[in-house]
Amino acid sequence: MMCSGRVDMAHILRAFAKGADGVFIGGCRLGECNYTTHGNYHAANLTSLCKKILEHIGLNPQRLQIGFMSGGEGNLFAATVDDFCKTIKELGPIGRAGEISPAQLRVALAEVTRLVPYIKIVKHTKLTARLEDAADYDNHFSLEEIEQLFGEVVSYYIDPAKCQACMICSKRCPVEAIEGGKSQIHVIDQDKCIKCGTCLHACPSRFGAVTEIVGDPVPPPLPVEKRTILRTGSKGNKKNTPTKRALP
């Protein structure tokens, strides 16, 4: 790729999920970006975040490394990669020496991968920071922070009692995770949802149907046959009148 800043968390996770025993990211020297965007700082942040995530799920964080060098430093590149390979060979294949088993790893990585968009949102500032001192990268993210990140994952839920089936949220949802058309109470498909919170902000405040749930499980979705809303009242008045519904 054209810049180490293009490396996506999903790429790293995918490599480990596919069975890579180590991932190395090479970028330009800090402060010497070929572009003016200094994406290598982002790559450094991403690496330190992912290292903590790996540690959190039970992988040796040394399996992920980043190195900075210029295009003219072929010898440094070779030495760095040789070093990295040596480290990985010493660690052996994933699953040895107190590490998570490959099968468990796959499940854990699938779960983290699902949360990539969410992590990008909540950690945006730290992921795009520019730490001048390389020593600071180790502690840019803490294990406690990762635990909190995964412990307090938010979910969005549409309260069927409040939903007016107006389709505003479903139109705005970037991943088409909201089911339900006209006169159908909307339901968020939690598997599709990327937790961006767009629906929460899109739902008109007078309805307030979307809620943010932190940590707790999301109530089960309303069965499909119970989602239809029977509207009463004149057509002209429909917009402002709360609808009555056919409740069981």
Next chain:
Amino acid sequence: MAYPDQYNQEISNNKAVHIYFAQAIPLITYIDQSCLYLKEKKCRICEAVCKNDAIDLHQIPEKMTLNVAAIVLSPGYDVYDPKVRDEYGYGRLQNVVTGMDYERLMCATGPYEGEILRASDMRHPHKVAWIQCVGSRRDSEGDNSYCSAVCCTYAQKQVILTKDHNSDAACTIFHNDVRSYSKGFETFYQRTQKLPDVRFIRSYASIVGEDPETQNVIVRYATESEGVKEESFDMVVLSVGMNPPADYQGLAEKFGIEVNCHGFCQIDSANPMATTRPGIFVSGAFQGPMDIPESVFTASAAGSQCGELLNYRRGKLTRERVYPSEKDNTDEEPRIGVFVCHCGANISRVVNVPDTVANAQTLPNVVHVQEQLFSCATNSMQQIVDTVKEKSLNRVVIAACSPRTLEPLFRDTLREAGINKYYLDMANIREHCSWCHAREKEAATVKAQDIIRMSVARSIDLEPLREFDLPVNKAALVVGGGLAGMTCALSIADQGHEVYLLERQSELGGTARKLYSTLDGKDVQADLTDLVRRIYHHPAIHVYTEVVITEATGYVGNFVTRVTSERGATVIEHGAAVIAIGAEEYKPIEYLYGKDERVVTQLELGERIAREDETVTRAQSVVMIQCIGCRNEDHNYCSRVCCSHSVKNALKLKAINPEMDVAIAFRDMRTYGFNETYYREASHQDVRFIRWTPEDPPVVDAGEAEDGRPVLQMVLTDPILGKKLVFDADLLVLAAAVIPPKGAQEIASLFKVPLGPDGFFQEGHVKLRPVEFSTSGVFLCGMAHYPKHIPEAINQAYGAAGRALTLLSNDIVTVSGAVCEVSEKSCIGCGACDTVCSYGAIELRKTKQGQKAVVNPVICKGDGLCNAVCPTGAIVLKHFNDREILRQIDALIPESIETK
């Protein structure tokens, strides 16, 4: 029939019918004079076996008449032939080779395919010696008196490569001054010195003969501690220098130009591209010994001067290239063709190509695989075009070298074949594989197959992309009104373009204002005055002085720069920018500078000489110390100009008063090229040259001369005599370093161009793109690039003008299709992309569905940071999208984790 192969220095054999060398252009076979038929009217076997009837043994030379307005002479140089002097033993002793022979021996396409073997026993030499200055810097008959300028560094390169071939090799360089005067050379020298088993020995070395049993070469040399020694080496490399082209006299007569006393082109230091005959220009080493970057400066520079002559006819003979119409392959199943390149032997020597071809045939969607000797050769590219058409390929994978060099060429090949050029992927199995795994052939073959598999997988998801044509603003901006900036501005303006010339000071001239003469005696101030006059009289040049640049925005062909100057605030729109902000003289903190008024810098001395200051004219003795403020930790480079500068001033002092004692304390005298003449002249005029080493630098204190006059005394240990020497100085002159200019960092950030580790501006490629930046539309010349002499700055200034013209003379410039794009439906308007794009390519627009990001593809540089931070995947870097990347990752590790 086998004849000595001239390209391989006649070390190995070739046939009368052959290709010149593996990367020759055009890469076609020809018959040379060793042909039996041509010599003896015999044989003709080749004619009989050629099925295409392509051999014509009756061709005769043809005379052609071409009408041209300008001629550029680029005949290059010849390599010094050490056979002219028996003492070198070349041709007599089997294991004595020249630097050029050695170059071929090391090369993968060389006589032994990259094995360094010595002639006597075809074994790898373990102990190798280099003898520097063979044929150069010598007054003797048959030798050249000048310095060949490139040998110190090429010998160091050969040492590094020898150690790469065989890490146990013991390498010795017998040298005089080590002339590491160019950009990056000093650190290269240090890198060579630090290698294990590498010795640099400062001594003349002579070849005594060879050991009759081993054929080892015996070298005699002097050491500081042990006196004269003899040592035997498995092989001796003569670091031969540059001769003028063999037929320089014929060349001079034919073109009616003059040559100098060395047989190189007679040039004018105020315009080194001009020969003595108007309309005939010279570029490259025929100007004098020079390295690749200088040679490239002069090539672009000669081009610019032809442009000045021929501007009125620009574009009259060009024809637009017509490509076949592009097929729409979007709905087709991917049909991938894989071409695996041998790169001569560069790849196939390490990677098993037939195996790799067989492996590629098993990959999904691959419908054609073949190997090619050189995929980049004209005939191979034609083969690719034909195969794409024949087999209806809609994706092409070239498994060869880095896309950095040849991707544009292969993309063009795809256009020729009628498919979108972004349907190409290059699998780099050379730099990423064969070159770095030369000793692990099997593993390298597996890796090459991995790389190709990833490439094939990625190519399945490649999309056809459109490029953008941008209009080009025809004006140029030149930042810096010194000699380089002014010269560049004039050349651009003389080719019909408006030029805005910006100068930070209130007057034009830069460092040249402090210089009074060149080494060859040119009056710098007179030339400068004339140049300034021509600048101000030129209707197309707009001069701004006392300039502060407040903002620089825009992109290639369309820059907008805001400045304040003595004219007030101005907005300048321009298509190209040239950075020529010069350099500065280091203000020494060493040797009482600033504390004792008898201590001055070389620039200050030059100024005092020019105004015949009494401190100079009345001085009885002057001492100069070289390398003040550079070749040290703070400025770890050589300032290049100071040795010649000191010699120049020493000669001036001798001219004022031949009785004056002048001494120069140096580390290495780096009077490279023809400047060596002046060094020799200074020695003849009894200027004393004493070497010092950084471990034992000179010490200066106030003292008293024998006649009782107060002087400064320099005490220095002579490294040869080992004695302390004392020099009296009425004037102590410090050769202060040339350091990067103030404000370099600001200019670099404004124009989004980089600075190198030494603080000077970093060009796009040190050798091949020395006058331009990797940021398109921004060019570089003069001392902002690196310290240099006036003629060199002029070379580069014309060179930058030449390169700027290749942009400015076009009406449009095409920008990449590999840029970012937003899928509006998926965008949640969070603005994460905008926060990371320092190019300002992203705009957040209000829509009915809320705020949405929009990319300006012209400003987008395609780094893809926005793609990585976008939570929803709405913003996508085309050509490097997640689908393509994830496919590559999946292809690398095909088995899933559970099956492990």
